[in-house]
Amino acid sequence: MINITIDNKPLQVEKGITILKAARAAGVEIPTLCYYELDGIILENRPGGCRICVVEVEGRRNLAPACATEVMEGMKINTHSLRVVNARRTVLEMILSDHPADCLICPKSGNCELQDLAQRLGVREIPYQGEQSTYRKDTSRAIIRDIDKCVMCRRCETVCNVWQTVGALSAVNRGFEAVVAPAFEQDLEKSPCTYCGQCIMACPVGALSEVDNTRQVITAISNPKKTVIVQTAPAVRVALGEEFGYEPGTIVTGKMAAALRKIGFDYVFDTDFAADLTIMEEGTELLTRISKFMAGDKNVKLPILTSCCPGWVNFFETNYPDMLDVPSTAKSPQQMFGAVAKNYWADKLGIKREDMVVVSIMPCVAKKFECSRDEFKENGNPDVDFALTTRELAELIRQFNIDFESLEEADFDKPLGESTGAAVIFGATGGVIEAATRTAYEIFTKKSLPKIDFEELRGLEGVRKATVDFDGTPIHIGIAHGLANARKLLDEVRTGKSNFHAIEVMACPGGCIGGAGQPFHHGDFSIIEKRFAAIYREDAGKAIRKSHENPFITALYKDWLVEPCGEISHHLLHTHYFDKSKHIEVEG
Amino acid sequence: MAKVKLAESKINKIKEICANFGNLPGEAINVLHKVQGEFGYLPAEVQEVVAHELNVSVAHIYGIVTFYSFFTMLPKGEHPISVCTGTACYVRGAEKVLDEFKRELKIAVGETTADGKFSISCLRCVGACGLAPVVLIGEKVYGRVTPDGVKDILNEYRNA
Incomplete structure (x- = not known):
């Protein structure tokens, strides 16, 4: 420990930490802009470039950036001296002089850290008028890059390269021309981008945002000829409340269902139903593969990889094209729901699939890309028409002037709204594999589970390994969240060093609860932890907690699908993957 | 699947250069320097191969190529002209010399x-x-180049 003073307050702090961390621990808030941290997953971006966090250190000629300066014995730091306040203001005014002032219609308005800074520092005019850097807008199917708004904090670059190892973005060019862009400044759609959207989550301003589909949804609801169906992903219900002032981790399932009905959806269903269905299909596939493998079938590949996460699917299609037969062929719950809705449910209602619009509410940005994939369309008509983020749903609720707090809790519609606790935990890292284990165990051993909770599969560590005892048969399970962590497990599989039977991967920190479509957490990892706890609370409160015990799932197989991994399932609930890598080939 | 096509000899040359630097990502600048020395410029396909060999993203390589003014993605001429615009040359009239080259050749810088x-x-x-x-x-x-001398210098190469 060393002795320092911050704003005349004597402190004992750990050696080697930054002034910023020492100040925050002492309750002194130094404003930052480029700095970004998610301590729960050890991710830090501190290029020291924006100069907003400068402080005065006694005896030093220049002001020091607090985020990149380590404390030293006897250091006397002043975080808000007159010199600091003036310098910080000048720095901010210069940043603002090259930033479009279109806050009124900016998608980040209200959640923008630059806007907050301008408010906090009381900037009322921008004294520097000069040239502004401009760049073309890049609109992909899920993410919009509006680089005019970029402040070059490079948080997105760090997230994309360090946490995700996707490598879609890099700072390119220099000086006034510098931007963060894909290679050769091509569009995102031509880059290895997975659309995980963590760059949007990290962006302090509106330079990165999701494609907004709320207008199209309102148009669909307004059309009397269309039957509009909505499904909601597990992770949405533990985060949506934050948009309406609730504590992170508040479960708002009932209010959400009520709000969706008020907005005017004809049927309010639940992606959780499809998650139970996913377990039936993926669990059966897992057991079949394990049984064949144990019987010595050399054509069977293990481990099986989960395939629910669209960011993850995009990642392995780009980076592991040699292993496309390893992931489960089961579609994601969103797409399973779409296939059931547009085939089974449309048939039940006696309407054509073209007259049905399926909307999903997702904690995810990559789901927008997933539902646009050609293989999930029939004659050009997609199984899921629009995927909205949790934030877009909140926007709709506000547009329709729904008083969220006073809403009476409501239930989902039947039959595609019934689900089990196993489905809810899909929203957290480790949840899919725990849900699959609950079902696979009982089918494999033909015994009832002694304990439903698999604590060994839970947690927020980046890579987790566990062995589950299937009544004498050890089943090795790997879990990763974040694509850098997934890469570690995948490289083990590729080199044959892996002994896993099954691996679950989620692209986002904490799983879907930390998805890029969720309310902004601005780097506060405790918010993700609270959502994480809420997911398991929701599970524990469910009467039925194993997917194969969902009576509506049983009925669906009886009524229509016949059996898991059967012919109809094969056609409608399973998919295949594509090689999206770049191949270097000899010319000619 | 996207394809990056390049002549076999070029691919092998790039691989050789990368291997000489131990295929280390930290050697990217040195590798690019050598590769540009070999080919005269760094087209997209060449950057793809370098990125692949060093196991870094193409975006990262492109970031380096566009940051350092030494690197170029456009093929240079048979006789590349470099005008020094450093402080000393600048105050002694480098800009006028540069303008004369641009006017004489009818091309812009780069x-x-x-x-x-x-x-x-x-x-x-x-x-x-x-x-x-x-x-x-x-x-x-x-x-000590003067704008008047530009034509004579160029003529040395024009007729060569």
Whole structure:
């Protein structure tokens, strides 16, 4: 420990930490802009470039950036001296002089850290008028890059390269021309981008945002000829409340269902139903593969990889094209729901699939890309028409002037709204594999589970390994969240060093609860932890907690699908993957 | 699946250069320097191969190529002209010399003439400030260049 003073307050702090961390621990808030941290997953971006966090250190000629300066014995730091306040203001005014002032219609308005800074520092005019850097807008199917708004904090670059190892973005060019862009400044759609959207989550301003589909949804609801169906992903219900002032981790399932009905959806269903269905299909596939493998079938590949996460699917299609037969062929719950809705449910209602619009509410940005994939369309008509983020749903609720707090809790519609606790935990890292284990165990051993909770599969560590005892048969399970962590497990599989039977991967920190479509957490990892706890609370409160015990799932197989991994399932609930890598080939 | 096509000899040359630097990501600048020395410029396909060999993203390589003014993605002319615009040369009239080259060749900085003979680029200080303003054509150094002398210099190469 060393002795320092911050704003005349004597402190004992750990050696080697930054002034910023020492100040925050002492309750002194130094404003930052480029700095970004998610301590729960050890991710830090501190290029020291924006100069907003400068402080005065006694005896030093220049002001020091607090985020990149380590404390030293006897250091006397002043975080808000007159010199600091003036310098910080000048720095901010210069940043603002090259930033479009279109806050009124900016998608980040209200959640923008630059806007907050301008408010906090009381900037009322921008004294520097000069040239502004401009760049073309890049609109992909899920993410919009509006680089005019970029402040070059490079948080997105760090997230994309360090946490995700996707490598879609890099700072390119220099000086006034510098931007963060894909290679050769091509569009995102031509880059290895997975659309995980963590760059949007990290962006302090509106330079990165999701494609907004709320207008199209309102148009669909307004059309009397269309039957509009909505499904909601597990992770949405533990985060949506934050948009309406609730504590992170508040479960708002009932209010959400009520709000969706008020907005005017004809049927309010639940992606959780499809998650139970996913377990039936993926669990059966897992057991079949394990049984064949144990019987010595050399054509069977293990481990099986989960395939629910669209960011993850995009990642392995780009980076592991040699292993496309390893992931489960089961579609994601969103797409399973779409296939059931547009085939089974449309048939039940006696309407054509073209007259049905399926909307999903997702904690995810990559789901927008997933539902646009050609293989999930029939004659050009997609199984899921629009995927909205949790934030877009909140926007709709506000547009329709729904008083969220006073809403009476409501239930989902039947039959595609019934689900089990196993489905809810899909929203957290480790949840899919725990849900699959609950079902696979009982089918494999033909015994009832002694304990439903698999604590060994839970947690927020980046890579987790566990062995589950299937009544004498050890089943090795790997879990990763974040694509850098997934890469570690995948490289083990590729080199044959892996002994896993099954691996679950989620692209986002904490799983879907930390998805890029969720309310902004601005780097506060405790918010993700609270959502994480809420997911398991929701599970524990469910009467039925194993997917194969969902009576509506049983009925669906009886009524229509016949059996898991059967012919109809094969056609409608399973998919295949594509090689999206770049191949270097000899010319000619 | 997207394909990156390049002649086999070029792929092998790049692989050799990368291997000489241990395929280390930290050697990216040195690798690019050598590769550009080999091919004269760094087209997209070449950057793809370098990224692949060093196991870094193409975006990262492109970031380096566009950051350092030494690197170029456009093929240089047979006789690359580099006008020093460092402080000493600048105050001694480098800009006028540069303008004269641009006017004479009808190309801008960073461009190559249609016949592929000349290209113009700027650099900052070759360490021969005593000779300012300095112009390099290929490896040859010309000192105390004046706008009037530009034509004569070019003629040395035009008829060559």
